[in-house]
Amino acid sequence: MSRYHSYINSTKEILTIYKGDEPLSSFLKKYFSANKKFGSKDRKQTSNLCYCFFRLGKVVMNTTIEEKILTGLFLCSNESNEILAALKPEWDEKCKLPVNEKLLIINSSLLIQDAFPWKEELSEGVDHEKFCTSFLIQPDxxxxxxxxxxxxxxxxxxxxxxxxxxxxxxxxxxxxxxxxxxxxxxxxxxxxQDQNSQRTGEFIEAEILDLKQKNTGTELFIWDCCAGSGGKSIMAFDIDPGIKLTVSDTRESILANLKKRFSNAGIKNYESFVVDLANKSAIRNLQSEIIIADVPCTGSGTWSRTPEQLYFFQERKIKEYAVLQRKIVSNAIIQLQPGGSFIYITCSVFKKENEEVAMYIKETFDLKLKQMETLKGYEKKADSMFIALFEKEL
Structure with a gap:
């Protein structure tokens, strides 16, 4: 058996065992650690084949798993590949062709739009075909x-x-x-930090500058209520190191990691606390002038980075996250000062998590919707995100 068939067989074994319960990168690291027979090149080739398989998402093919792996490899490759050269030389010669031409060569009923079968659930302005094609490309x-x-x-x-x-x-x-x-x-x-995550900083900066102009001489209180890894907080600090920063999240371990990252970033004067905003409001009276709510979501705007999440995704999760997001914003907004800004952010492309939550915030809390935008990353090898800016009337 050639080493190329060996790569395919190893990939098939991994795909049989892996159930999507943890990131594929983490699973592969453990798998290769437990199976010492894999050399450096073996690990690289097998990992790539796994990712190529998952990049087909929800596409259904009436063929063998080996054929689907090779199809994924062909569609994801833009230059000659030694595995294709050995096992599918007629495809390998055509690697540089556009995806739509490759689909004709495969000679099947495969439609790349089937990779993401929730077209009707997309936020306004998201191009379904271009979004699906982006799954075949590793983002920058x-x-x-x-x-x-x-x-x-x-x-x-x-x-x-x-x-x-x-x-x-x-x-x-x-x-x-x-x-x-x-x-x-x-x-x-x-x-x-992803390009569009950085772009949210432009919106945050505009809100900081606007409030500083209105409230000259006073300190600006910012609460990052779902701080996660702290990227938005560090960005806010870099915009204005004089802010009074408070961060919170659901677990102490998140805040412990955040503490290390803030230390490296030179952020020393901040407050932090653990709170599950899905169940209760903050345990203290914060009265923030800016609240950043980068809420938990399906992460569908980032699935080009983690295609295994696309493959294992279940549609019911959209509604589950939308319900969670409404609970979080409801418990966060009560801490917003009159005249303050509420910044809602997701890395989702689903309208139930984006525009529909934005309308819920506007109508339920009588906030002024200043702006909302889907930041499309699928043509820039970047993530897609959504941001909505609100103002609480004085």
Whole structure:
């Protein structure tokens, strides 16, 4: 048996065992650790085949699992591949063709739109076909350069021979994966943060500047109520280091990780507490002028990075998350000062999590909806996100 058939068989074994209960990257790391027979190249090839399989999402093919793996590899490859060259040479010759032409070559009823069968659930303006095609492409790794560190980061990347392109004055796009943690000081010099996540900073900055103009001479209180890894908080701090920052999340372990990251980022003066906003409001009177609610969601705007989540996704989850999001915002908004800003963010493309929650906030709490926008990443090798800005009348 050739090593190429061996790669396919190993992939089939993994796909039989893996049930989507943890990130595929984490599962593969454990699997290879327990199976020492895999060399470096074996691990790389087998991992890639697994990801290519999951990038087909919900596409149903009346064929063998081996054929589906090779189909995924063909559609995801834009240059010659040694596995295809050995097992499907007629496909390998056509790797550089556009996806729509490759689909004709495969000669099946496969429609790439079937990868994501919830077209009617999409937020307004999301192009279903382009979104589905984006699942076949590995997104870029994005860095947000911190103030005063721009030159040193670029210098270090050039010295290490890392390819990158600047998408803005503070945003770099790098091929994924790039082991930048060995080259730059993460969180001190630059933040790993998706391009559209960085774009939400433009909206946050506008709100900070607006409130500072209205309330000159006073400190600005910002509450990041679903802080997670803290990317939005660090961004707010970089916009205005003088803010009074409070962060919260559902588990102490999240806040412990946040503490380490904030330390690296130079954030020392902040408050933190554990709260499950799905069940109760904050245990203290915060009366924040800006509340950032980057809420838990399906993560559907990020599935190009984690295609296994697309493959295992169940439609009922959309409603479950929408209900959760309404509970969270309901318990957070009561802490918003008159004249303050409420910033609602998801990394979802589902309207039930996006526009419909925005309308719920507007109508239930009598907040002024200043702006809402879907930040499309599927043509930029980036995540897709949604943001809505609200103002509480004085």
């Amino acid at each position: 790794l994005f860095l947000r350069l911190r103030a005063g560190k721009e030159k040193i980061v670029i210098q270090k990347l050039k010295q290490a021979g890392i390819d990158f392109k600047m998408t803005s004055e503070t945003c770099l796009a790098l091929p994924n994966p790039s082991k930048i943690e060995e080259i730059i000081e993460l969180d001190t010099e630059a933040i790993v």
